[in-house]
Amino acid sequence: MKKIPRVSIQTFDFNVAEEIAALRAQDPRVGAVCSFIGTVRDHTQGEPGHISSMELEHYPGMTEKSIEQMIDAAMTRFDIYAARVIHRVGLLMPLDQIVLVAVTSAHRGESFQACEFLMDYLKTQAPFWKKEQTPKGSHWVDARVSDDAALAKWGIQASNV
Numbered sequence: 289m290k291k292i293p294r295v296s297i298q299t300f301d302f303n304v305a306e307e308i309a310a311l312r313a314q315d316p317r318v319g320a321v322c323s324f325i326g327t328v329r330d331h332t333q334g335e336p337g338h339i340s341s342m343e344l345e346h347y348p349g350m351t352e353k354s355i356e357q358m359i360d361a362a363m364t365r366f367d368i369y370a371a372r373v374i375h376r377v378g379l380l381m382p383l384d385q386i387v388l389v390a391v392t393s394a395h396r397g398e399s400f401q402a403c404e405f406l407m408d409y410l411k412t413q414a415p416f417w418k419k420e421q422t423p424k425g426s427h428w429v430d431a432r433v434s435d436d437a438a439l440a441k442w443g444i445q446a447s448n449v
Contacts, residue, residue, distance in 0.1 A: 292310050294356060294359050294373065295359070296375075297348070297374075297375055298377070302374050302376075311370055311392055314370060317394060318393070319393070319394045320392065320395050322390070322393075323388065323391070324387070324389045326407075327386060328380045339420050339421065340423070341381055341421040342379075342380050342418055342420050343379050343380070343419045343426075344377040344416055344418055346415060346416050351416065355373050359373065361405075361409070362402045366393070366405070367398045368393040369393055371390065372391075373410070387407075389406045389407055391403045391406070405442055409439065409442075413439075
C-alpha cells in the first residue's frame, strides 16, 4: 500500500471520506480518528455576506516544513499514530473546503486533543497569507489575539498580532 504524505498544500479540493479511509488503512491499531474540516465563510468580524472570495498564498517548501514540524510536535505531545494535514491555496469561494486535519490514535481523547492542537498551531504558526475580497475592496487578514490565546493553552507563546 502506498504511504500517503502527512502534509499536502494544494489548489484542488479534497474528499474527506477518501482521506480518512486512506489514513485508517495504514494502521490496524487505529481505534479513533478525529478530523477537522474548515471552510471559507462569507463573513468576517460578524458582517454577513461580506466576503466574496479569499485568496491564500504560501511559501512553497517553507510551509510544508513548518507543518511537518507541527505534526512532529503533536506526535511527541500526544499518543497518536498518524496525522494528515491538507491546506488549500489559491482562490477560494465561500463554502469551499480550505483545510483538513485528521489524526489517528488508539482512543478518542488523544485524537481530539492532537487535532485541536494542530489546528491552533496552524492558525498561528503556519506561513499562509490570506487576502479577502469584499465589496469595499481586498485586504490582507491580520492575525487575531484569540488565535494566540488558543495556542497559549498548549503552553506555547506566540505574538502574531
